[in-house]
Amino acid sequence: xxxxxxxxxxxxxxxxxxxxxxxxxxxxxxxxxxxxxxxxxxxxxxxxxxxxxxxxxxxxxxxxxxxxxxxxxxxxxxxxxxxxxxxxxxxxxxxxxxxxxxxxxxxxxxxxxxxxxxxxxxxxxxxxxxxxxxxxxxxxxxxxxxxxxxxxxxxxxxxxxxxxxxxxxxxxxxxxxxxxxxxxxxxxxxxxxxxxxxxxxxxxxxxxxxxxxxxxxxxxxxxxxxxxxxxxxxxxxxxxxxxxxxxxxxxxxxxxxxxxxxxxxxxxxxxxxxxxxxxxxxxxxxxxxxxxxxxxxxxxxxxxxxxxxxxxxxxxxxxxxxxxxxxxxxxxxxxxxxxxxxxxxxxxxxxxxxxxxxxxxxxxxx
Amino acid sequence: xxxxxxxxxxxxxxxxxxxxxxxxxxxxxxxxxxxxxxxxxxxxxxxxxxxxxxxxxxxxxxxxxxxxxxxxxxxxxxxxxxxxxxxxxxxxxxxxxxxxxxxxxxxxxxxxxxxxxxxxxxxxxxxxxxxxxxxxxxxxxxxxxxxxxxxxxxxxxxxxxxxxxxxxxxxxxxxxxxxxxxxxxxxxxxxxxxxxxxxxxxxxxxxxxxxxxxxxxxxxxxx
Numbered sequence: 001x002x003x004x005x006x007x008x009x010x011x012x013x014x015x016x017x018x019x020x021x022x023x024x025x026x027x028x029x030x031x032x033x034x035x036x037x038x039x040x041x042x043x044x045x046x047x048x049x050x051x052x053x054x055x056x057x058x059x060x061x062x063x064x065x066x067x068x069x070x071x072x073x074x075x076x077x078x079x080x081x082x083x084x085x086x087x088x089x090x091x092x093x094x095x096x097x098x099x100x101x102x103x104x105x106x107x108x109x110x111x112x113x114x115x116x117x118x119x120x121x122x123x124x125x126x127x128x129x130x131x132x133x134x135x136x137x138x139x140x141x142x143x144x145x146x147x148x149x150x151x152x153x154x155x156x157x158x159x160x161x162x163x164x165x166x167x168x169x170x171x172x173x174x175x176x177x178x179x180x181x182x183x184x185x186x187x188x189x190x191x192x193x194x195x196x197x198x199x200x201x202x203x204x205x206x207x208x209x210x211x212x213x214x215x216x217x218x219x220x221x222x223x224x225x226x227x228x229x230x231x232x233x234x235x236x237x238x239x240x241x242x243x244x245x246x247x248x249x250x251x252x253x254x255x256x257x258x259x260x261x262x263x264x265x266x267x268x269x270x271x272x273x274x275x276x277x278x279x280x281x282x283x284x285x286x287x288x289x290x291x292x293x294x295x296x297x298x299x300x301x302x303x304x305x306x307x308x309x310x311x312x313x314x315x316x317x318x319x320x321x322x323x324x325x326x327x328x329x330x331x332x333x334x335x336x337x338x339x340x341x342x343x344x345x346x347x348x349x350x351x352x353x354x355x356x357x358x359x360x361x362x363x364x365x366x
Numbered sequence: 367x368x369x370x371x372x373x374x375x376x377x378x379x380x381x382x383x384x385x386x387x388x389x390x391x392x393x394x395x396x397x398x399x400x401x402x403x404x405x406x407x408x409x410x411x412x413x414x415x416x417x418x419x420x421x422x423x424x425x426x427x428x429x430x431x432x433x434x435x436x437x438x439x440x441x442x443x444x445x446x447x448x449x450x451x452x453x454x455x456x457x458x459x460x461x462x463x464x465x466x467x468x469x470x471x472x473x474x475x476x477x478x479x480x481x482x483x484x485x486x487x488x489x490x491x492x493x494x495x496x497x498x499x500x501x502x503x504x505x506x507x508x509x510x511x512x513x514x515x516x517x518x519x520x521x522x523x524x525x526x527x528x529x530x531x532x533x534x535x536x537x538x539x540x541x542x543x544x545x546x547x548x549x550x551x552x553x554x555x556x557x558x559x560x561x562x563x564x565x566x567x568x569x570x571x572x573x574x575x576x577x578x579x580x581x582x583x584x585x586x587x588x589x
Contacts, residue, residue: 001471001478008466275462278423279479279521280451282444359423363462 002285006293009269016261017297023257024301024339029308030250031335032327036313038233038243039331040324046231050224051170053119054092054196055205057227058082058212059220063193073191078216079114082195085211087204090117093192094172095182099156107136107156108173109182118198119171126150127165130178136161137176139169145321157185172196174322251342254301258294258346266290266354273354274362283355290354294347295340302336368435370528370561371397371420376429378415378584389415391584392429399528400559402552404575406566412584413565414533420563421454421531422446434528451480455522459534461514463506469517470502473524480525492520495557496550512543519550523560530554532564536571548574 010017049057060074073095082091095109112129116122122129125140127150136156138148143166148154152163161177183189199208205223212221222230233239266273273286309332313325376393379386389412397403405413418424419431422438425446431438434453438446455476456462463472473493477484493499496516506514515535522530532551536544552574554560564575572578580588 001474004471005464005467005475008471012466271462272464275464276475276479277447278421278450278456278458278462279476280447280454281479282447282451285479360418363423363458 002289002292006289006296009265009293010296013265013268016264020257020261020297021301021304024254024298024343025304025308027250027254027342028302028305028335028339029312030253031247031338032305032309032331033312033316033325034246034250035243035331035335036309036325036327037316037323038239039328040326042231042233042236042239043326044324046228048170048172050228051119052092052172052196053198055199055202055224056197056209056212057220057222057224058195058197058216059193059222061218061220063220073186073188073193074219076190076192079192079195081215082197082212085208085215087200087208088197089200090114090198092118092196092198093179094194094196095179095186095188095191096193097157097177097182097186099175105142105156105175106173107175107177107182109179110176111179115176115196118196122165122171123168125166125168127163130164130176132162132164133178133181134159134161135164135178137165137167138163139167139171139174141169141322142174159185247338251338254298254339255342255346258297258343259350261297262290262294262347262350263353265293266350269354270357270362270365273357274359274365277357277359278363286355287348287351290351291344291347294343294351298340298343301343302339305335305339306332367398369396369432370399370401370434371395371563372430372432373420374430376416376419376431377427378412378419378424379427388584390419390426393581393584393586395579395586395589397561397563399561400555402555402562402564402574402576404564404566404572404578405581406569406572406578407581407587408567411581413581415584416581417531417533417563417565420529421456422450452525453528455525455527455530457515457518457522457530457532457535459537461506461511461518461538463514463518463521465506468503468505469498469509469513469520472506472517473502473521476521476524482525485524488524488526492524495553496520510543511539512546515539515543515547516550519547519554523554523558526558528561530560530562532562534565534567536566536568544568544571 076093079091079093082088092114093111097107097109099105099107122137130137136154142148148163150163150166153160154163183191197208199205209221209223233243276286309327313327316323316325373393373395376390378390379388393416405416407413419426419438420433426439429439436449464475467475474484493502496519498513498516498520501509501513509517536547539547548571551562551564555562566572579586
């Protein structure tokens with residue numbers, strides 16, 4: 001019976017209902033998309049690094065494992081010393097260039113020969129390898145998103161680059177230029193941001209990591225396995241703070257709208273609450289009616305939020321095809337829990353206020 | 367036989383800011399079970415306050431009030447609510463039906479709050495007596511004043527309360543509907559031996575009752 005009354009109340013005030021549902025949907029959708037974007041970005045970046053097929057990553061001291069956040073170059077000759085370590089099959093240096101023209105991109109400055117040796121070589125969809133200093137390789141996702149063709153000129157780092165080839169995605173970056181060009185453009189002559197180290201067999205990773213640690217005690221040496229496990233927002237304080245802030249904003253929106261909605265409801269329905277009290281409804285009963293109403297609004301809002309997240313994902317991917325948005329079941333459940341708890345907390349004060357109403361005053365309310 | 371209502375020196379004082387407004391100034395009243403009592407008097411004489419206290423909606427300031435053997439003056443708000451749920455039915459001048467529910471649901475909600483569930487025999491008997499069977503699926507806005515008041519009466523008596531407290535039940539009705547509602551209440555009193563305490567300032571309505579008590583300035587002036 002309470003449920004029927006709750007549904008009737010919700011249907012009786014459609015504008016309030018729609019606004020409340022939209023607020024909860026916004027909350028759920030926002031949480032899912034923000035987390036999905038960051039998780040997707042991290043996972044996609046990690047996958048691309050894994051796609052280089054190196055076993056070990058060597059970076060200078062204090063470098064971020066989220067490439068591109070710091071360039072922190074180190075002497076290129078370190079590569080020769082790494083290559084001398086037993087069971088090292090190949091070493092490929094790369095210099096990261098952070099480009100913000102026409103979107104945010106990390107460009108890898110690479111030495112084609114060593115990079116091919118570590119990765120096993122690019123798969124070309126069109127064109128061929130880097131030949132001239134201002135040649136550039138773009139991956140197929142970037143090419144599709146930006147309608148790039150071989151031979152076309154692209155402006156990066158305030159220079160024009162000729163697209164030499166379109167390669168299969170998944171080899172570290174989406175854009176590759178020659179290492180020497182990258183060094184010249186950044187003034188980091190004979191420097192590299194990272195060394196991708198491939199062992200003669202992945203089983204040798206641990207002894208090789210130990211050997212590198214001995215050789216370069218202060219440097220950051222990570223097996224790719226470790227790197228993959230570290231690529232979560234929990235290991236990136238700035239990203240984690242951003243996610244937390246966005247979730248807090250989303251929850252605050254849901255909480256405040258439900259609070260206002262239920263508070264208004266109590267005022268509007270003072271007389272009805274008086275009627276229930278005259279029939280002998282206890283304070284618990286009144287609180288239950290209000291909280292059930294908030295729960296129902298929240299449930300519909302959560303469902304709408306899921307729909308909104310899926311639609312937002314599709315729209316974002318259509319507009320920015322290189323993005324990766326990972327909508328996970330885990331975060332769908334977290335978003336639902338946050339929305340439900342936020343709604344119930346938001347409805348609690350109005351519910352308690354309704355329960356405390358004096359029945360005589362409530363019945364006399366105009 | 368023990369009276370179902372017994373009040374002694376019942377007083378109620380409202381505070382409006384720093385001003386004390388005495389609504390009841392010592393009411394002594396006895397009502398027997400099965401009695402149909404009308405409380406008449408001009409506006410502001412305290413009759414609604416008396417009804418609210420007898421219905422457990424508000425506590426008295428002083429004095430004793432025994433309803434079916436329960437002393438309201440010492441009961442907590444929760445105890446009075448529980449008592450009201452099981453023993454008292456209210457009918458109001460403004461009908462006070464829940465606007466979002468149908469007539470049937472308005473009656474069911476009383477049963478749901480009472481917690482004893484749906485009793486089809488009682489439901490049929492009440493609905494038939496009040497002549498609202500064909501109106502059960504209508505919402506209040508689709509019912510006339512008389513029909514709304516009959517639904518309100520059905521809701522008030524569906525759980526077989528010990529007392530029916532009616533606050534100006536014909537105050538918002540025309541003469542014809544007033545007569546119908548009064549006849550219904552009379553029939554309920556006779557058929558189910560329903561104790562009824564009705565407040566009215568209408569002498570014609572009061573005349574339907576077995577006994578008429580008159581109030582003025584917070585006191586009973588004639589019985």
